[in-house]
Each structure stands twice: as structure tokens, then as C-alpha cells.
Amino acid sequence: MSSRAACRVVGVSSRTGKRWRNGYTAYPRSGGKKWVPPVDPAPSSAGSVSARYLSVDERVYLADRLRDDVSLRTIATEMGRSPATISREVRRNGNLASGQYRPHTAHAAAQERRPRPKPGKIATNQRLREIIQQRLEVKWSPEQISQSLRQDFPDQPQMHACHETIYQALYVQGRGQLRRELVRALRTGRARRVPRRQTQQRHPRFTHPMVMLGDRPAEADDRAVPGHWEGDLIIGKDVKSAIGTLVERSTRYVMLVHLPGDRTAETVRDALIDTVKTLPAQLKRSLTWDQGSEMALHHQFSIAAELPVFFCDPHSPWQRGSNENTNGLLRQYFPKGTDLSIHSREHLDAVAAQLNARPRKTLGWQTPAQRLAEVLSQAG
Numbered sequence: 001m002s003s004r005a006a007c008r009v010v011g012v013s014s015r016t017g018k019r020w021r022n023g024y025t026a027y028p029r030s031g032g033k034k035w036v037p038p039v040d041p042a043p044s045s046a047g048s049v050s051a052r053y054l055s056v057d058e059r060v061y062l063a064d065r066l067r068d069d070v071s072l073r074t075i076a077t078e079m080g081r082s083p084a085t086i087s088r089e090v091r092r093n094g095n096l097a098s099g100q101y102r103p104h105t106a107h108a109a110a111q112e113r114r115p116r117p118k119p120g121k122i123a124t125n126q127r128l129r130e131i132i133q134q135r136l137e138v139k140w141s142p143e144q145i146s147q148s149l150r151q152d153f154p155d156q157p158q159m160h161a162c163h164e165t166i167y168q169a170l171y172v173q174g175r176g177q178l179r180r181e182l183v184r185a186l187r188t189g190r191a192r193r194v195p196r197r198q199t200q201q202r203h204p205r206f207t208h209p210m211v212m213l214g215d216r217p218a219e220a221d222d223r224a225v226p227g228h229w230e231g232d233l234i235i236g237k238d239v240k241s242a243i244g245t246l247v248e249r250s251t252r253y254v255m256l257v258h259l260p261g262d263r264t265a266e267t268v269r270d271a272l273i274d275t276v277k278t279l280p281a282q283l284k285r286s287l288t289w290d291q292g293s294e295m296a297l298h299h300q301f302s303i304a305a306e307l308p309v310f311f312c313d314p315h316s317p318w319q320r321g322s323n324e325n326t327n328g329l330l331r332q333y334f335p336k337g338t339d340l341s342i343h344s345r346e347h348l349d350a351v352a353a354q355l356n357a358r359p360r361k362t363l364g365w366q367t368p369a370q371r372l373a374e375v376l377s378q379a380g
Contacts, residue, residue, distance in 0.1 A: 258275075
């Protein structure tokens with residue numbers, strides 16, 4: 001109800017009602033001023049309010065600092081709160097018309113909004129519910145319905161509903177405002193939500209257990225000992241062609257793997273074996289790869305090539321930093337969006353030779369070929 005209507009029902013003047021709502025200054029018989037706070041509702045039986053919510057004392061402090069023209073970010077720092085919390089409090093509970101923030105009125109408004117559970121938007125709006133049901137019946141997805149409502153009713157926020165609200169009305173117990181049979185209209189056809197698996201609940205990537213990067217010898221981390229390699233694929237046009245890349249961590253020496261046909265696990269296994277079989281034993285210590293499906297037969301490769309394979313964590317390309325940098329250099333020779341199957345093994349060897357003859361800042365302006373020759377001479 002409006003303030004005037006509420007005063008009329010209670011039987012007091014609008015001026016008195018305003019003082020009850022906002023508080024007022026009384027003048028005791030002694031002549032001094034005395035602040036009288038607004039009338040608070042009866043305390044709820046739910047107990048004390050969590051400290052995550054602003055208290056009335058914090059709102060009084062906020063009002064005092066706003067009156068001093070202090071920035072919201074500074075106030076948030078003084079109160080030990082997030083700037084977003086303070087900004088949201090002023091926006092929600094402040095008086096937009098006058099631009100003033102009255103702490104006790106704001107506290108009362110926040111308490112009035114706090115009780116849970118609240119009725120769902122779809123449950124309280126019959127017209128909105130009927131439109132959503134009609135569009136679900138013709139196989140619209142909740143996201144399509146949500147966006148169409150905003151276009152059909154741009155100036156009526158009560159007719160807007162995000163797709164998550166629609167999903168909750170279908171799935172969540174206690175919020176099922178839509179007919180249960182409408183669930184069959186969803187593309188999944190599921191009658192309940194399937195929770196996303198957490199990282200520790202994921203199925204194994206390959207049938208044979210992977211050895212993760214944390215188990216790789218510590219000597220590989222500081223790049224002091226040669227023989228630790230990083231590998232990956234660069235992909236060509238329409239994901240139909242690929243070239244394998246191998247980079248030695250200590251010397252940055254590059255070897256390219258010829259994959260003219262496909263990049264299945266069998267093809268990659270055989271091509272890697274052919275590429276590394278010429279390496280001396282001191283240069284075959286480990287190979288680090290991502291969890292791409294092309295390495296599904298990693299255990300067979302490790303046995304045949306006598307080179308253990310270690311896998312990076314998902315979505316962690318920085319764990320193969322040298323290889324990622326080299327792949328970027330190779331794009332100068334093999335641009336993205338081109339067919340990589342047209343390159344012969346001889347051409348790949350020529351490109352690798354050019355890269356290995358290029359001075360590198362990280363090697364003190366030596367070339368990878370020079371650094372590898374030094375390593376082999378010292379080992380000999």
C-alpha cells in the first residue's frame with residue numbers, strides 16, 4: 001500500500017505516518033533534541049540474522065558516510081564489505097526520487113524482502129505461465145522462450161523470465177509451476193536434472209591409466225638435463241589434417257612428425273615411434289603431452305619407444321610452454337586454415353632444420369642445433 005493509504009487505514013495523519021516510517025526528532029521537556037527511530041516490525045521467530053547481511057548499525061554508518069560525500073568504495077573498505085554490496089544496498093534501498101539514504105527505512109525494506117521461500121514468478125503470473133507452456137509445447141527451448149519474451153514484451157518486465165527460471169519451474173521440487181508432461185518437450189527429454197560431474201568424478205580419459213605431470217622426474221622442471229620432450233599436434237583446415245610437433249625442453253630442438261593420412265591413435269603411435277627411434281638413449285627420458293585422444297595408445301608407444309609419457313592437466317597449455325611457443329613459430333610455415341596433408345616428410349624435415357638453425361634468445365643466441373651438439377659432445 002502507499003504511505004497515504006496505510007495512514008488512512010491505521011487512522012493517523014500522513015505526517016505522523018511519515019515520522020513512524022522514517023523516524024523523527026522529538027523535543028523532551030528539557031528542551032534538548034532526541035532522535036526517535038522508526039517503528040520496527042516485531043522480531044521474527046527465525047532467530048538472529050546472519051552476519052552476511054548488513055545490520056542496522058552498518059546502515060546507520062553507511063548513511064553517515066554518504067552524508068559526508070565519501071565514495072562507495074572507500075565506505076566498503078572502512079566497513080570491511082565488498083564495494084558491490086554497498087553499491088547494491090544504496091541502489092535497492094535508497095530513495096531514488098530524493099537521492100537520500102535513510103538507514104532505518106532501508107533496514108525495514110531489507111527485512112521485508114528477506115523471508116523465504118518466495119513464490120515463483122511463473123506461479124504468480126498466469127499469463128506468463130500460459131505463454132511459456134504454449135511455446136514449450138511447440139518444442140521451443142527455455143533459452144529461446146526467454147529471449148522471445150524480452151522481444152515480445154520489451155516494456156513489461158513482469159513478462160520476462162530467464163531460462164534458468166523456466167528450468168526450475170520444470171525440474172525443481174516445490175517450484176514446479178509448469179506441467180510435468182512439458183518436460184518431454186525439452187530436447188533432452190529428461191524428467192529431472194542430471195548434475196555435472198566434478199573433476200574428481202570424471203571417467204578415465206583412456207582405458208590405460210595415465211601418468212600425470214606431477215609424477216614426471218624433477219630434473220625435467222629446471223631444464224638442466226636434456227632428453228625431456230614436449231609434444232602436441234597442429235591442426236589443419238576443417239580439422240582433417242595434422243602435423244605432430246616434438247620440442248626438447250633443454251635445447252628447444254624441434255622434430256616434426258609426418259601424419260599424411262589421419263590422426264588416429266594408431267597412426268600417431270606409429271609415426272611417433274618412427275620419429276624418436278633414431279634418438280640416442282640419453283635423449284629419451286620423458287615425453288609430455290596433453291590429454292588429446294590421439295594419445296590413447298600411449299602405453300604401447302612408451303614400451304616400443306622406451307620413452308615414458310606424462311600427461312598435463314586438462315586445459316593447462318602452460319604446462320607445455322616450449323611446445324606451445326614452437327607451435328606458434330610453425331604457423332609461419334603452416335598457416336591456420338590450410339591443408340597440412342600436402343606437406344611431404346622432406347618438407348617437414350626442412351622446416352625443422354630451419355627452426356633448429358635459428359638463434360634463440362632463451363639459449364643466449366645459440367641455435368637449438370648448436371646447443372644439442374654441445375649436449376651430445378659432453379655426453380660422449
